[in-house]
Amino acid sequence: xxxxxxxxxxxxxxxxxxxxxxxxxxxxxxxxxxxxxxxxxxxxxxxxxxxxxxxxxxxxxxxxxxxxxxxxxxxxxxxxxxxxxxxxxxxxxxxxxxxxxxxxxxxxxxxx
Amino acid sequence: xxxxxxxxxxxxxxxxxxxxxxxxxxxxxxxxxxxxxxxxxxxxxxxxxxxxxxxxxxxxxxxxxxxxxxxxxxxxxxxxxxxxxxxxxxxxxxxxxxxxxxxxxxxxxxx
Numbered sequence: 001x002x003x004x005x006x007x008x009x010x011x012x013x014x015x016x017x018x019x020x021x022x023x024x025x026x027x028x029x030x031x032x033x034x035x036x037x038x039x040x041x042x043x044x045x046x047x048x049x050x051x052x053x054x055x056x057x058x059x060x061x062x063x064x065x066x067x068x069x070x071x072x073x074x075x076x077x078x079x080x081x082x083x084x085x086x087x088x089x090x091x092x093x094x095x096x097x098x099x100x101x102x103x104x105x106x107x108x109x110x111x112x
Numbered sequence: 113x114x115x116x117x118x119x120x121x122x123x124x125x126x127x128x129x130x131x132x133x134x135x136x137x138x139x140x141x142x143x144x145x146x147x148x149x150x151x152x153x154x155x156x157x158x159x160x161x162x163x164x165x166x167x168x169x170x171x172x173x174x175x176x177x178x179x180x181x182x183x184x185x186x187x188x189x190x191x192x193x194x195x196x197x198x199x200x201x202x203x204x205x206x207x208x209x210x211x212x213x214x215x216x217x218x219x220x221x222x223x
Contacts, residue, residue, distance in 0.1 A: 004154075033210065042215035043155075043200070058210065090154050100145065101202075101211065103154025 002026050004104035006091050012110045013081050021076040021107050023091030031094045032074040033058075033101070034066060036087040043090065049074055081111045115139070116201055116214035124220040128190055133199055133217040135184045141203030144184050145211060146175055149198040191221045 007022045025032065034046040035058075045058030049068040063085060065077045074093075078085055088108050092101040117136045125131055135144070143162040147155035159168050161177035161184065168175045172195075174187040188195055198218050202211040 035213075040215060043202075043213040045210055045212075048210050092154070099143065099211075100157040100160055101147075101155070103156070105152070105154055 004091055004093060004102055006089075006104035006107050008107060009105070010108040010110075012112060013078075015082055015111055016080055019078050019081060019109070021078075021089055021091075021109070023074045023076065023104060024072050025074075025091075025093045025102070026072065027093060027095070027102065028071060029093035029095050029102070030071070031096060032068065033092045033094075034064070034074070034076045035090045035092065036060065036085075037090060037106075038087050046076065046089075081109075083111045085109065086111045116203055116212060118199075118201060118214040118217050120217060121215070122218050122220075124222065125191055127192060127221055127223050129221075130187070130189050131191055131219070132185055132187045133219070135186075135201035135214055137182050137203060139203075140181050142181070144177055144181070144201060144203045146184070146186055147200040147202065149200060149216070150196075155198075155200055188219075191219075193221045193223050195219060196221050 004025045030051045033048045035043040037043050044060050046064050047066040049055045052068050052071045055066050088106045090106045091104045094101050119134050145160045146158045149155040159175045164179045164181045166177045172189045176185050198216045200216045202213045
């Protein structure tokens, strides 16, 4: 089934450790995004990429980094996790023609 | 920062009832989208509206974009338990052409 694949589905991570959340799409969408979703705060944009080779900062980029080496993959890295990064992380992509976002199923991360 | 507010925050109704949820901002949006999110899943796009005053229908769901393109509403007729979920609105924001999401309305339709 075409769409976005995120891995892992869930993870418990010790504070101070690093982790990379994986995101792969098979729709050849140019733009990709990482959001975190927290109760009462909704979806907040962390980083985005309008096309392969470029990235940009969103609303809450601190503590996170991304890369976009090719069209399909957009990994999100936490260099040194802190408890405030406990959240559900969603990767999304969009076809610039329609603008509608396709979301993955999310990664539930708990930093302890 | 362009902010979106949604109301009500929570809504619990009986099957067969009608309901309306709202999305408001002090900013003008060039387009606005509605999504539905079910537990454990990512949001799924329902509709995109781009023209002030535009009305779109999707089966029992009716979406309206305000004339000034600052607000939108979603009306559900004869709600069903399958309509249960978190309804999110999103408008084009300040970070390039990325959408800004509202906090959502959590709808529960009881059988």
